[in-house]
Amino acid sequence: MRDVAVVSFAQSPPVRSDTIRNEVEILMPVVAEAIERSGIGRHDFGFTCSGSSDYLAGQPFAFVMALDAVGAWPPIAESHVEMDGAWALYEAWVRLQHGDIDSALVYAFGKSSLGDLRDVLTLQLDPYCVAPLWPDAVDLAALQARAGLDAGVFSERDMAAVAVRSRRDAAANPNAQLRDPLSLDDALSGAPTASPLRAHDCPPISDGAAAVVLAAGDLARRVCERPAWIRGIDHRIEPASLGARDLARSPSTALAARHAGLTAEAPPVEVAELHAPFSHQELILRDALALGEGVAVSPSGGALTANPVMATGLIRIGEAARRIIDGTVRRALAHATSGPCLQQNLVCVLEAG
Amino acid sequence: MTELVYGIKTPIRLDYIYVAGQASSRFLTAIAEGRIVGQRCPQCAKVYVPPRGSCPTCGVATGEEVPVADTGIVTTFCIVNIPFAGQAVRVPYVSASILLDGAGIPLFHLVQDIEAHDVRMGMRVRAVWLPPEERTPSMNSIRHFRPTGEPDAPYDAYREHL
Numbered sequence: 004m005r006d007v008a009v010v011s012f013a014q015s016p017p018v019r020s021d022t023i024r025n026e027v028e029i030l031m032p033v034v035a036e037a038i039e040r041s042g043i044g045r046h047d048f049g050f051t052c053s054g055s056s057d058y059l060a061g062q063p064f065a066f067v068m069a070l071d072a073v074g075a076w077p078p079i080a081e082s083h084v085e086m087d088g089a090w091a092l093y094e095a096w097v098r099l100q101h102g103d104i105d106s107a108l109v110y111a112f113g114k115s116s117l118g119d120l121r122d123v124l125t126l127q128l129d130p131y132c133v134a135p136l137w138p139d140a141v142d143l144a145a146l147q148a149r150a151g152l153d154a155g156v157f158s159e160r161d162m163a164a165v166a167v168r169s170r171r172d173a174a175a176n177p178n179a180q181l182r183d184p185l186s187l188d189d190a191l192s193g194a195p196t197a198s199p200l201r202a203h204d205c206p207p208i209s210d211g212a213a214a215v216v217l218a219a220g221d222l223a224r225r226v227c228e229r230p231a232w233i234r235g236i237d238h239r240i241e242p243a244s245l246g247a248r249d250l251a252r253s254p255s256t257a258l259a260a261r262h263a264g265l266t267a268e269a270p271p272v273e274v275a276e277l278h279a280p281f282s283h284q285e286l287i288l289r290d291a292l293a294l295g296e297g298v299a300v301s302p303s304g305g306a307l308t309a310n311p312v313m314a315t316g317l318i319r320i321g322e323a324a325r326r327i328i329d330g331t332v333r334r335a336l337a338h339a340t341s342g343p344c345l346q347q348n349l350v351c352v353l354e355a356g
Numbered sequence: 357m358t359e360l361v362y363g364i365k366t367p368i369r370l371d372y373i374y375v376a377g378q379a380s381s382r383f384l385t386a387i388a389e390g391r392i393v394g395q396r397c398p399q400c401a402k403v404y405v406p407p408r409g410s411c412p413t414c415g416v417a418t419g420e421e422v423p424v425a426d427t428g429i430v431t432t433f434c435i436v437n438i439p440f441a442g443q444a445v446r447v448p449y450v451s452a453s454i455l456l457d458g459a460g461i462p463l464f465h466l467v468q469d470i471e472a473h474d475v476r477m478g479m480r481v482r483a484v485w486l487p488p489e490e491r492t493p494s495m496n497s498i499r500h501f502r503p504t505g506e507p508d509a510p511y512d513a514y515r516e517h518l
Contacts, residue, residue, distance in 0.1 A: 022375055023375070025409075027377065028377045031410050035415070060372075071410045076413040118370050118372045122370060130366060135366040
């Protein structure tokens with residue numbers, strides 16, 4: 004495998020509803036910042052790849068309009084995934100493995116505020132037997148949380164503890180959206196939103212964007228003092244039918260992690276940025292990843308405190324890489340998810356030096 | 357044998373409230389006031405009308421607002437002869453790319469008050485606005501463009517915009 008690293012990362016502070024700026028206007032300064040920090044010329048990228056969903060924008064080919072933020076002239080080599088930007092990064096990483104180009108720009112954006120996110124996400128379900136019943140994203144997450152509670156995998160107290168810690172971490176992150184402190188007692192006494200989920204178990208709705216620059220080999224070493232090298236990256240998917248899955252566990256995460264090099268023999272990661280929009284999902288993921296007590300989980304505050312859908316997963320990779328680039332840690336894990344109830348999962352292991 | 361299901365109805369309705377963005381908002385506000393504004397790229401100096409807030413060529417923000425005339429040149433056009441549902445104008449009519457004076461890219465609009473077969477490349481045209489009280493933040497505030505009667509612009513004046 005060719006050595007490829009994250010050399011820069013930028014994100015917009017997410018907001019509940021940006022009623023002033025459109026997607027391009029949100030994205031443009033983020034892309035510009037990531038490019039400038041990378042030290043690579045705007046017109047020197049070998050590949051550009053983005054992740055977004057036209058269902059969020061409510062118009063077809065919205066992702067093409069987003070190219071206005073990039074400066075796609077002379078014509079660029081570009082691709083798009085109708086998925087979280089973490090999968091755009093995966094495509095860019097694969098593209099860099101071809102060996103004929105040395106850098107790639109990856110970006111993701113989403114304005115969930117334009118429509119009703121809970122309903123929009125329903126459209127990713129089986130159109131014959133599930134979607135016509137309109138179970139929304141929170142309903143399904145609640146079903147998953149219930150499965151985990153009933154299986155004895157975690158408790159409501161464990162879930163609340165995730166929310167409390169996330170808020171505490173978010174307070175130190177200017178790019179988090181929910182930054183007010185939360186006590187365990189307050190969390191547990193809250194009324195259920197969709198039982199067993201309470202408000203603190205669910206993510207905020209966010210508008211936002213993120214961008215990452217990947218560079219290979221010598222170019223990465225030249226433009227970045229401490230590149231965050233991608234030592235392993237893999238993604239796995241589970242069946243679309245919710246009934247066919249064990250919702251209380253995440254075998255796709257466990258398998259992706261193994262293929263990404265997160266094994267018992269490998270040195271432990273210091274940080275794990277997990278894409279867990281619901282509190283119980285972090286517990287399922289920690290279990291699947293067999294993370295030890297010493298691992299700092301989602302020190303950014305995670306998806307539970309800022310959730311710009313389609314960018315949230317890419318932000319996990321960016322947050323993990325940032326800590327390697329700034330010298331805080333030497334080995335980090337980033338995880339991204341897609342689909343209902345952690346259906347598809349991507350694991351990326353990043354390392355210094 | 358069980359009958360195959362060939363179709364089911366599963367009504368879907370999603371409502372969206374779009375955000376035009378800063379650049380489009382300023383453009384549409386000006387249109388409601390009977391003015392046309394563009395934005396200039398700080399790098400390549402091209403004036404975008406309507407502005408989208410960025411230069412898609414350079415990938416930078418286009419902050420500087422530039423007034424643009426409501427007169428210009430027909431760079432190219434087509435004559436629409438086929439009626440379709442929801443058509444606002446009677447066929448045949450002319451859809452045109454119009455390079456406004458002071459603009460760096462042509463915009464799309466109708467050319468009327470002239471026989472369709474008399475429209476030509478290089479023709480000078482002017483916007484026909486709705487009366488001020490009927491104008492809204494919409495391109496429909498310009499009813500169409502009509503010939504000014506000035507001599508045609510030379511080909512070199514618009515060849516780069518074809």
